[in-house]
Amino acid sequence: MTDIDDVFNTQTEHEPGWLSPEDLELVRANVPIVYVDAVPVRVDSLGNVTQVGLLLRVAADGTISRMVVTGRVLFGERVREALMRHCEKDLGPIAMPRVPANPTPFTVVEYFPDPQRSGFYDPRHHAVSLAYVVPVEGDCEPTQEALDLTWFTPEEAVSPDVRSQMTSGHDRLIRLALAHVGKLP
Amino acid sequence: MTDIDDVFNTQTEHEPGWLSPEDLELVRANVPIVYVDAVPVRVDSLGNVTQVGLLLRVAADGTISRMVVTGRVLFGERVREALMRHCEKDLGPIAMPRVPANPTPFTVVEYFPDPQRSGFYDPRHHAVSLAYVVPVEGDCEPTQEALDLTWFTPEEAVSPDVRSQMTSGHDRLIRLALAHVGKLP
Amino acid sequence: MTDIDDVFNTQTEHEPGWLSPEDLELVRANVPIVYVDAVPVRVDSLGNVTQVGLLLRVAADGTISRMVVTGRVLFGERVREALMRHCEKDLGPIAMPRVPANPTPFTVVEYFPDPQRSGFYDPRHHAVSLAYVVPVEGDCEPTQEALDLTWFTPEEAVSPDVRSQMTSGHDRLIRLALAHVGKLP
Amino acid sequence: MTDIDDVFNTQTEHEPGWLSPEDLELVRANVPIVYVDAVPVRVDSLGNVTQVGLLLRVAADGTISRMVVTGRVLFGERVREALMRHCEKDLGPIAMPRVPANPTPFTVVEYFPDPQRSGFYDPRHHAVSLAYVVPVEGDCEPTQEALDLTWFTPEEAVSPDVRSQMTSGHDRLIRLALAHVGKLP
Numbered sequence: 090m091t092d093i094d095d096v097f098n099t100q101t102e103h104e105p106g107w108l109s110p111e112d113l114e115l116v117r118a119n120v121p122i123v124y125v126d127a128v129p130v131r132v133d134s135l136g137n138v139t140q141v142g143l144l145l146r147v148a149a150d151g152t153i154s155r156m157v158v159t160g161r162v163l164f165g166e167r168v169r170e171a172l173m174r175h176c177e178k179d180l181g182p183i184a185m186p187r188v189p190a191n192p193t194p195f196t197v198v199e200y201f202p203d204p205q206r207s208g209f210y211d212p213r214h215h216a217v218s219l220a221y222v223v224p225v226e227g228d229c230e231p232t233q234e235a236l237d238l239t240w241f242t243p244e245e246a247v248s249p250d251v252r253s254q255m256t257s258g259h260d261r262l263i264r265l266a267l268a269h270v271g272k273l274p
Numbered sequence: 275m276t277d278i279d280d281v282f283n284t285q286t287e288h289e290p291g292w293l294s295p296e297d298l299e300l301v302r303a304n305v306p307i308v309y310v311d312a313v314p315v316r317v318d319s320l321g322n323v324t325q326v327g328l329l330l331r332v333a334a335d336g337t338i339s340r341m342v343v344t345g346r347v348l349f350g351e352r353v354r355e356a357l358m359r360h361c362e363k364d365l366g367p368i369a370m371p372r373v374p375a376n377p378t379p380f381t382v383v384e385y386f387p388d389p390q391r392s393g394f395y396d397p398r399h400h401a402v403s404l405a406y407v408v409p410v411e412g413d414c415e416p417t418q419e420a421l422d423l424t425w426f427t428p429e430e431a432v433s434p435d436v437r438s439q440m441t442s443g444h445d446r447l448i449r450l451a452l453a454h455v456g457k458l459p
Numbered sequence: 460m461t462d463i464d465d466v467f468n469t470q471t472e473h474e475p476g477w478l479s480p481e482d483l484e485l486v487r488a489n490v491p492i493v494y495v496d497a498v499p500v501r502v503d504s505l506g507n508v509t510q511v512g513l514l515l516r517v518a519a520d521g522t523i524s525r526m527v528v529t530g531r532v533l534f535g536e537r538v539r540e541a542l543m544r545h546c547e548k549d550l551g552p553i554a555m556p557r558v559p560a561n562p563t564p565f566t567v568v569e570y571f572p573d574p575q576r577s578g579f580y581d582p583r584h585h586a587v588s589l590a591y592v593v594p595v596e597g598d599c600e601p602t603q604e605a606l607d608l609t610w611f612t613p614e615e616a617v618s619p620d621v622r623s624q625m626t627s628g629h630d631r632l633i634r635l636a637l638a639h640v641g642k643l644p
Numbered sequence: 645m646t647d648i649d650d651v652f653n654t655q656t657e658h659e660p661g662w663l664s665p666e667d668l669e670l671v672r673a674n675v676p677i678v679y680v681d682a683v684p685v686r687v688d689s690l691g692n693v694t695q696v697g698l699l700l701r702v703a704a705d706g707t708i709s710r711m712v713v714t715g716r717v718l719f720g721e722r723v724r725e726a727l728m729r730h731c732e733k734d735l736g737p738i739a740m741p742r743v744p745a746n747p748t749p750f751t752v753v754e755y756f757p758d759p760q761r762s763g764f765y766d767p768r769h770h771a772v773s774l775a776y777v778v779p780v781e782g783d784c785e786p787t788q789e790a791l792d793l794t795w796f797t798p799e800e801a802v803s804p805d806v807r808s809q810m811t812s813g814h815d816r817l818i819r820l821a822l823a824h825v826g827k828l829p
Contacts, residue, residue: 115297116301120307120348121308121347123308123402134543135539135558138560162306163306164305164400165386170505189506190592190640192381192641193378193380195378196826197353197404206350206352215350217308217347219382265826265828268824269561270560270561271752273816315745317745320725321724358689358690372691372779373690373691375691375779376825407746449638453638453643454746478675485667485670485671488719489667489671490719491678492675493678493772534673535761535770563750563752567747567748569722585719585720587678
């Protein structure tokens with residue numbers, strides 16, 4: 090079961106933000122869902138990105154893939170809070186993510202059920218995701234659905250081998266993130 | 275009737291993206307809605323912003339206010355398409371809006387039913403809005419619900435008089451937009 | 460004696476990057492100088508800016524003013540290195556500045572000897588300055604030429620009282636920085 | 645003779661901003677030079693980048709290369725003015741470049757005489773360049789030193805063939821520009 094299903098379904102439907110399976114279907118079929126994507130990175134003392142963290146988990150398309158931290162913004166939740174919540178959920182409680190002071194994402198990722206629409210794919214719904222680069226300073230231990238977290242240098246992260254382990258456009262998202270921080274090889 | 279009601283309600287509910295009043299209530303009560311805000315500007319030949327365009331219309335809170343172009347992103351719609359659609363709807367068919375090549379908004383505006391949550395207020399729902407500065411080169415004529423469109427210099431746009439005509443945080447949005455283009459007085 | 464004079468003059472002229480008074484005059488009269496400006500901030504655990512740090516020191520125009528960290532990029536020096544060097548010089552060795560991963564400044568400040576040219580003023584030269592918001596996590600103690608460092612909330616930092624203590628456009632730079640992080644009151 | 649030599653040398657040395665060969669050497673050996681880089685693009689009606697324009701000319705390293713519009717910011721000149729001046733000089737008088745309203749570059753390119761320092765190389769000096777994506781709407785005809793201007797799709801622009809025709813890191817600059825506009829293949 091992937092993150093979004095978990096968020097949508099395994100909670101009581103009486104709390105705002107949590108939906109019954111029927112209501113979930115209704116929402117997904119009618120409006121774009123607000124998401125956040127976080128690309129975890131290690132930085133040196135000057136702020137240079139030295140490594141990118143990729144989770145190994147069941148992706149939205151059902152494959153086991155390398156991917157970034159991703160998840161829904163709940164009703165009533167600030168974007169920063171969602172970003173922090175998903176980072177803590179996927180990276181563990183002592184990862185110490187440094188959510189940027191600037192609320193502007195480095196790019197806006199539009200996931201569609203049609204893989205051709207934007208190159209970013211999600212079979213479940215149309216999601217508009219605000220994507221951030223998030224330096225993490227503490228120890229990361231993948232939690233919940235993630236099977237593993239591996240750190241890659243920028244060169245490794247864009248290598249054909251690692252790219253072949255990513256689906257749904259996440260390999261392109263990594264390149265956009267590395268370009269944003271000036272480290273695209 | 276304001277824009278969002280129009281978009282949600284006055285269309286057939288059978289098309290994807292259009293919702294019955296009941297379904298609309300369900301969505302609004304449970305998930306944040308994806309929005310775009312566009313701040314129309316006039317620029318000189320060097321790209322300097324010389325004027326900001328403000329619509330006069332019925333705002334989400336029911337007041338007649340000066341405000342920017344704003345509206346929902348529909349299911350299946352690209353953010354750029356929504357931006358262009360709302361600009362054409364509010365500014366008329368020959369406004370010639372120049373949607374920026376960069377998909378990153380200059381800020382992310384979080385509208386909440388609770389006015390204290392972020393300072394940006396919408397009594398109807400929680401909306402996450404991607405905000406863009408959009409140079410327009412053609413003639414603008416307000417259409418549909420807008421009563422008027424007036425151009426202000428940056429100094430005028432942040433004056434107490436004009437600010438007092440804006441609600442829901444739109445005066446702050448104008449200042450953020452002017453700061454983004456380096457023209458905050 | 461202000462920072463730039465110090466940097467230019469009080470070192471040996473034989474090292475690259477350090478100039479004799481005559482050569483300094485020649486450079487200043489003929490090319491724009493590359494600068495960095497750093498706005499030190501305190502952030503909460505979610506990355507929200509809660510305070511802005513302002514130095515009290517002799518400004519370029521000779522007045523004692525509140526201002527941000529500012530200084531020249533030396534020949535052969537990376538922009539990040541200059542940013543870190545000036546932060547450490549002005550904020551002390553244990554300030555722990557977090558230079559952003561993204562090399563893009565939040566704005567480009569153009570200082571001219573003519574106060575009317577851009578609103579940013581430096582009587583000594585034309586400088587093109589890359590401006591960054593830099594979260595600091597450690598203890599700051601003003602060093603060298605700075606007389607004091609005071610932390611202000613965003614509301615205080617844009618108040619008429621504090622603004623009246625800034626010259627050369629630094630009050631406007633603070634507003635641009637706060638807008639960039641979504642905290643302009 | 646490349647652009648920078650032209651700008652520095654072939655004018656009278658009595659005007660501010662123009663330097664004698666000796667003074668030029670002094671400046672180049674002691675301070676970083678302020679530059680602008682402009683990546684000319686074609687956009688569709690929604691602002692999507694469809695093509696990238698590359699000049700064929702003698703690069704700083706003496707090779708005949710594909711490259712972007714590039715040049716110095718003069719003493720007393722605004723960054724926007726320099727950007728427009730270089731676009732007009734390289735693309736011709738009816739290119740109709742649309743310099744962005746936002747003064748923030750999409751990246752800062754640091755050119756060093758040492759090719760290893762940043763990956764961006766200029767044997768003549770250390771330059772700090774503000775890089776912009778500039779949509780052009782009119783007809784382009786390469787002027788002055790440029791031998792040719794060719795438009796490439798994003799896919800072509802990052803192909804091994806075109807990349808092999810670029811030196812000094814300009815191929816990487818193109819990828820950073822395409823990432824910024826969300827069009828990196």
